[in-house]
Amino acid sequence: MRVVCMSDQEENPERRIDFGQSTRRIFLSLNRLFAIGLLSLICATNAVAQKTETAKSLLPEPKDAAVRARERQALIEFYEALGGPDWIEREFWGSDRPVGEWHGVTTNAEGYVVQLTIYDNNVTGPLSPAICQLEHLHTLHLSFNKLSGALPDKLGECRELKNLWLKGNKITGRLPDPVAALPNLEYLDVHANEMSGALPAIWNTPKLKIFRADDNHISGALPAQLLRQPLLEHVFLHNNELTGTIPNTLSPNLSILMLANNKLSGPVPEELGKLKKLTDLRLNRNQLSGPIPASFTDATSLQVLRLDHNQLVGPIPTGLAKRLMVFDASNNPGVVPAQ
Secondary structure, X not given: OOXXXXXXXXXXXXXXXXHHHHHHHHHHHHHHHHHHHXXXXXXXXXXXHHHXXXXXXXXXXXXXXXXXXXXXXXXXXXXXXXXXXXOOOOOOXXXXXXXXXXXXXXXXXXXXXEEEEOOOOOOEEOOOHHHHHXXXXXXXXXXXXXXXXXXXXXXXXXXXXXXXXXXXXXXXXXXXXXXXXXXXXXXXXXXXXXXEEEOOOOOOOOOOOEEEOOOOEEEEEOOHHHHOOOOOOEEEOXXXXXXXXXXXXXXXXXXXXXXXXOEEEEOOOHHHHHOOOOOEEEOOOOEEEEOOOHHHHHOOOOOXXXXXXXXXXXXXXXXXXXXOOEEEOOOOOEEEXXX
């Protein structure tokens, strides 16, 4: 008996044809599923984009048309006065879109401008007083630009200002007296500019916590009222040309006082050692005289005390140098090292 072996194709040609048709049907089905999935993804992406665009277009604006026009005009004046066309980022400035969409502009729930954050953006020229037409403005952040000239007295009309950050520019002249009377001011930073002249003598800033004006050319006395502001925590006035004595009535919240590299004279106030929150005191490179106050031994929060390069005399209070993280009283010819 002869046995003949045949391949599946030879044995059943119909089966081969059915297999090819099944493969094509599966391939077509997968194509349809892929097309449906891709279409769904495109639709979902478009929906998200539309929602985002809608959300942008729904940014609130002041209901009063006159207020809307005034705020928009104030921003345009600011833009034109400070070289707006040459800014690095200037998206939507001058357009008819809500001002909350303009680069660096933040509005509140009612649509009022509350914040301008346009730092390191080639903002150039004297600061325009037009910003004080923005009656709800609480933060002005224009650091690391090319602001020049003196600050305008009309800054005192920005009554809601909490944060005034203008560091790293080329601002000249005095700090305007009206700035020292802003009732809501909390953080004032004008350091690393070219400011000169005396600081305001009268300060009425009950909410002021941080004042930075270091690395300028500020001269004259250190205002006693400044250091008495009730919430004042940090004062940075090093690398200036301040003269006169250090006031002895100080804010109880003072924790950092930087007065190094000035021309201050007279004694180191005993009251400094009585500040319970004082952690960092730098009075080095001045012309201070008299003894190192014994009260520093009871300043339990104090960690850094620099008194070097002055004209101090007398002994270093017992235990003071060992207790502090940083202590320097070198280059005071009359100081006697601790035993």
